[in-house]
Amino acid sequence: MKVVAALSGGVDSAVAAARAVDAGHEVVGVHLALARDRAQERTGSRGCCTVEDARDARRVADVLGIPFYVWDLSERFAEDVVEDFVSEYAAGRTPNPCLRCNERIKFSAVLDRALALGFGAVCTGHYARLVEGPDGRELHRAVDDGKDQSYVLAVLDADQLAGSMFPLGGSTKDEVRAEARRRGLLVADKPDSHDICFIPDGDTAGWLRDRLGSAPGDVVDAVSGETLGTHEGAFAFTVGQRRGLHVGRPAEDGGRRYVVGVDVGSATVLVGPPVLLEVDRIEGERARWCGPAPAGPVEVDVQVRAHGERIPGVLERDGAAVRVMTRERVRGVAPGQAVVAYAGTRVLGSATIARTSRA
Amino acid sequence: MTQFPVYLDHAATTPMRPEAYTAVTEHLLEVGNASSLHAPGRRARRVVEESREAVAAILGVRAGDVVFTSGGTEADNLAVLGLYRARRAEDQRRTRVLATAIEHHAVLDPVERLGEHEGADVRWLPVDGCGRLDLDALKSELAAAPETVALVTVMWANNEVGTIQPVAEVAALCAEYDVPLHSDAVQAVGTLPVDASTVDSLALSGHKxxxxxxxxxxxxRRGLSPQPIVFGGGQERDLRSGTLDVPGVAGLAAALLASMGDLEVRAHHLRTLRDRLVAEVVESVEGVTRNGDPDDGLPGIAHLSFAGCEGDALLLLLDAAGIAVSRGSACSAGVPQPSHVLLAMGVEPLAARGSLRISLGHTSTGDDVDRLVEALPPAVARARRAGTGR
Structure with missing residues (x-):
């Protein structure tokens, strides 16, 4: 098969491409230029798609002996990922741009282009497994649970999965690094990327302030209704956040306070004890199913943030909306993040968290 | 059956001529720094000076006018930065730089730098739809305040669309207003008859x-002393320092000499191939526009826009079919930007994205053209299915 291997310049995508070559596919390396103004160099593990990353990706392609091109998707990325990120925060939610990028860019814009140009699949270095099941292709968690990235892929529908290739799902990160070294790939020891690739200095609050302006408001105690302090913009706060609240006084019981709610309309950040964070009902919207949608209530395990733990519960679907009742209470469920439903290791689908409550 | 690759990117770099290969390899194992006084040094010096004389004779200038550099880019940088600084030092009023909007980045970027960091007042001169300099615009810029012009820079022939510039007319205007003229002739030398004495300074490159x-x-030309941009041992008239590359210089001279030997025959051959290529592509593919001047352009360049597709996609598909063409000008990070040349010519940005530069050279054959003409229609059809991505 003709395969487009997305090469970020990192170790995972390099080894994934190498394995696709070994599997006998006709592989073409493609580096995605996503940022409009690209930094020249990486700073540690922050950011991606710098000019240095593009060079590293090109070297990987050289070593593998495959063609290499840069595809400029910066316009689509700005519209579909960055603008969405800003407007979600402006609405008081906490989006996960990686899911959005996978849904709209890597396995949509890139995949569509690849298919039109005569390729059969897009190969990436994500840690997840594709399994051929009775109802078609299934998305499963990676073998390396610590590295599993099925959460950020849970937006892919059956068509998108049909055009995907994840050669690393059966390996651990250590194995992948060792293999990169064995193959003579110079990116073997490059640090992993973290944080948000288009905010290279990692200062999300500052980045958002530049775009949304400051919108000062009060920090209010959710229990007493007392105003405890002020903030520069409610968008900088996420449900479950503990740091950066700047409320001078400790809580009366001496415990720590957390952000328990964000109301952008009144510019209010509600804080309170951790017990207020505990919920067992999660309502999601914009559901996406990695295969057939569930017909009735199903027993699932849900994950509410990347690399979070899985909690058992029951999922009900109502059109594009879902409701999950968890068997135990779960903390720090932030609207805007995805709730991802699993049956065992299999990913059923995902939805964007809209509301949470407690029975 | 795998076929031989088809190389149609001669404007990027062209295969080395056998004469140049012989000259380079002949001197590669010889020791001797051309600046040394001893016998090996003298031997090296002699090779350099004979090469200099050969280059000068071909270009119609004196041997002393030829300054060897590390390439076309350095030559352009030396001319632009060096002439601006020297002319400005002589007279502080000389702040204006007049440059065509379609210069190669080797000129464009130093000019922009002068504007950003050294107080230059840069005037980008417009071109017409074929990519030819608007002489009236140049004339009015010159006439407005000739005493404030540091230099004029007009390329001999454009590297993307191939349009030949009215250098003689530009030179006459510059002479009238007593302003120095630099010309980037990297694409012209070796392909067109170039008389370098027409201009005050001229850049050329070996591998092109x-x-x-x-x-x-x-x-x-003597009497015009650009300030150096590379400092050191003062080789090359104190204009350019650095140990002379004896095999390189000998190879450059040998290649130039060889290219003069078949200049007219080759131009005719390339023009015939190129015109057939364009005619057959236009016939077999719909929505093709030819950019540049069809009558007065470099003989080996065909610059074509394909409506409704991305040049990148076409390049990928042709590359997979063993055919090497270009988007226009290469970019270090490989991120395509709409070509400033096409934009200056008034081509719509979307159309500019769907363009390819196909450039033939001294090794091109009718078979190369056949292969391209055969591969292009399915590639365009497929690239159109992929769309413009917007």
């Missing part, structure tokens, strides 16, 4: 004319 990479020259 069948010589080695890493060597070029600035022809700069």
């Amino acid at each position: 004319l069948g010589g080695p990479v890493g060597v070029g020259a600035l022809v700069v």
Whole structure:
């Protein structure tokens, strides 16, 4: 098969491409230029798609002996990922741009282009497994649970999965690094990327302030209704956040306070004890199913943030909306993040968290 | 059956001519620094000076006018930065730089730098739809305040669309107003008859004319002393320091000499191939526009826009079919930007994205053209299915 291997310049995508070559596919390396103004160099593990990353990706392609091109998707990325990120925060939610990028860019814009140009699949270095099941292709968690990235892929529908290739799902990160070294790939020891690739200095609050302006408001105690302090913009706060609240006084019981709610309309950040964070009902919207949608209530395990733990519960679907009742209470469920439903290791689908409550 | 690759990117770099290969390899194992006084040094010096004389004779200038550099880019940088600084030092009023909007980045970027960091008042001169300089615009800029012009820079022939510039007319205007003229002739030398004495300074590059990479020259008339941009041992008239590359210089001269030998025959051959290529592509593919001047352009360049597709996609598909073409001008990070040349010519940005530069050279054959003409229609159809991505 003709395969487009997305090469970020990192170790995972390099080894994934190498394995696709070994599997006998006709592989073409493609580096995605996503940022409009690209930094020249990486700073540690922050950011991606710098000019240095593009060079590293090109070297990987050289070593593998495959063609290499840069595809400029910066316009689509700005519209579909960055603008969405800003407007979600402006609405008081906490989006996960990686899911959005996978849904709209890597396995949509890139995949569509690849298919039109005569390729059969897009190969990436994500840690997840594709399994051929009775109802078609299934998305499963990676073998390396610590590295599993099925959460950020849970937006892919059956068509998108049909055009995907994840050669690393059966390996651990250590194995992948060792293999990169064995193959003579110079990116073997490059640090992993973290944080948000288009905010290279990692200062999300500052980045958002530049775009949304400051919108000062009060920090209010959710229990007493007392105003405890002020903030520069409610968008900088996420449900479950503990740091950066700047409320001078400790809580009366001496415990720590957390952000328990964000109301952008009144510019209010509600804080309170951790017990207020505990919920067992999660309502999601914009559901996406990695295969057939569930017909009735199903027993699932849900994950509410990347690399979070899985909690058992029951999922009900109502059109594009879902409701999950968890068997135990779960903390720090932030609207805007995805709730991802699993049956065992299999990913059923995902939805964007809209509301949470407690029975 | 795998076929031989088809190389149609001669404007990027062209295969080395056998004469140049012989000259380079002949001197590669010889020791001797051309600046040394002993016998090996003298031997090296002699090779350099004979090469200089050969280059000068071909270009119609004196040997002393030829300054060897590391390539076309350095030659352009030396001319632009060096002439601006020297002319400005003589007279502080000389702040204006007049440059065509379609210069190569080797000129464009130093000019922009002068504007950003050294107080230059840069005037980008417009071109017409064929990519030819608007002489009236140049004339009015010159006439407005000739005493404030540091230099004029007009390329001999454009590297993307191939349009030949009215250098003689530009030179006459510059002479009238007593302003120095630099010309980037990297694409012209070796392909067109170039009389370097027409202009005050002229850049050329070895590998574009069948010589080695890493060597070029600035022809700069005496009496015009650009300030150096590379400092050191003062080789090359104190205009350019650095140990002379004896094999490179010998290879450049040998390639230039060889290219003069078949200049007219080759131009005719390339024009015939190119015109057939364009005619057959236009016939077999719908929505093709030819960019540049169809009558007065470099004989080996065909610059074509394909409506409704991305040039990148076409390049990928042709590459997979073993055919090497270009988007226009290469970019270090490989991120395509709409070509400033096409935009200056008034081509719509979307159309500019769907364009390819196909450039033939001294090794091109009718078979190359056949292969391209055969591969292009399915590639365009497929690239159109992929769309413009917007």
